[in-house]
Amino acid sequence: MDSILGTLRLLFLCLGFNTGGAVYYCNVADPCAQANASSFFEPYARFENCQYDSKYAPCDRYITPQWYRVNDAMLTQCPELLSCGAVYPLWLKGSLPTASEGIVERKACKVGFSSCCSKEYDVKIKHCGSFHVYCLGALDSCSERYCFGKQGLCEYPNTNTMSTTTTPKPTTLSPTTTCSEDPCIESNLQTLTQTEFRSMHCEYKQGQSNCDNHLTTGWYKARFPMLNQCPKLLSCGSIYPVWMNGSVPSTGDGVVTRKACQRGFHSCCSKSYDIKVKNCGKYTAYCLKGVDTCPSRYCFGDQLCEDDEDDKRKSDSDDDGAHQHGNLEIILGVILGVLILILVVMLIIVKKRYVKGNSKTGSTVNIQVAGNNIQKINNLAYSTEDHKWGNPPPYRP
Structure with a gap:
């Protein structure tokens, strides 16, 4: 008992330390x-x-x-x-x-x-x-x-960076001068990396360095259309996502020019890039160039992020495993119940046979005892008669 109390006291102290420490x-x-x-x-x-x-x-x-x-x-x-x-x-x-x-x-x-x-x-x-x-x-x-305070100067050491209370004016970079090839010929297309993680629902994760600053100017094809609505900061797997301000053209429009807007701290379009877009029927091609701010990159699609889908599939797999485990427990429980029932029935049968066997043995013994008693009575009767009438007279020829 003392050892149990000591263990409980130690556990209490540990819990107290963890909560207050x-x-x-x-x-x-x-x-x-x-x-x-x-x-x-x-x-x-x-x-x-x-x-x-x-x-x-x-x-x-x-x-x-x-x-x-x-x-x-x-x-x-x-x-x-x-x-x-x-x-x-x-x-x-x-x-x-x-x-x-x-x-x-x-x-x-x-x-x-x-x-x-x-x-x-x-x-x-x-x-x-x-x-x-x-x-x-x-x-x-x-x-x-x-965070401390709502408004103030945003100066960093050894800089003269002043307050960012004013919203920066959007700047437009010069339009691309290449992309003269026909993007509907797939050999003229480049591969855009990590298209599955460029959705507006893909959250920027700490330590990621996803940035399109090294993107070479050219035509690109993606699995999903370029996002044409203002995303949140830290979406599309980047801090400053870039989206297309305009709609996807029809196949008859040919090559059109659009603005790609970089999401800023105070604005949906703190900086913009001129891009080209062409609808090739089976896919849409985009003429893109490298961005000037990192981490920043182009957004494609509004589908569930691949990471989230992997987590969901893992969760579903875990649920299926737990469900199968539960079914296995039920089956084993039923089998165990049946075995117990069979054992009980067998015990009942054995008991009945044992009781019946004892009953038969008792009857035989009683019969034998009764026969012995009868024999004793006959012997007793014969002895009594001999005593009453005496011995018979000897035989004489």
Whole structure:
């Protein structure tokens, strides 16, 4: 019993450590003093209006977990992707505490591709009178970053980059001067890579470097038509997807010119490229050139992403396996039940035979005992007669 209690106590302590250990570094005597003495990590470009810059790629993955003082309040509403100088900004899920509340626990939400809170982190906050202090831990990946403030200058070290509050004017690059060949002859076509991962539903994954900056100018054929609606940032497997602003021509239109728009931080068309399109009946050909911004690439199709389909097929396979496993358990259960039933019937039959056999043996013994008793009675009777009448007289000739 003592060993069991000891094991339970150890398990309880482990569980307690795991649930409370996430913010163990917040347990200091005076959070306000520590925050005042701590230099806030990478304070620049944390405002909501600051667009992510892949050249600098600031990140909160390698920060020292402790109390920090920040001049601006932590953002308490969901920002857009690529804001606060990060691909995936983090905002405060809840309100800032008052001075009377002391230290409070809150959740910091990571903005995801399809959710304002794709992941949560534990944080602590305290009101120190004239400012707030935040106990922040290191994040899991890059580029994730805590957001502070809505508007401000977006300057990076050793640069004079000013605020990005103004929307950049769309720029149009010079039209392509090649693609004079007939794209309806398939030998004049080039292969566009990764067409299965260019759908508007394919989310950009951390660490990917999908970019069409090395694309050589020429005619290309894809499995799906080029997307002709404004996609989200981080779609088509890239940060800045490029889509076609216009419709696919008919077969009788010949070669037509269209605008390919690059999705920007504040606009669906922050930059545009002149492209050519021709409908060849069996397929549509596109005259494309390399893009100027990375990671950016052309979008094709609005079908379910191949990665999602693979996950779905895997899930369906797992479900089928579980279903088959369940059926096997049912079959084995039925067989076991039948075997148990047969065993019970056999036991009943054996018992009946045993009882019947004992009954027959008892009858034979009784008959034998009765015969012996009768013989004894006869002998007794004969002896009694001999005693009564005496011995017979001897024979005389």
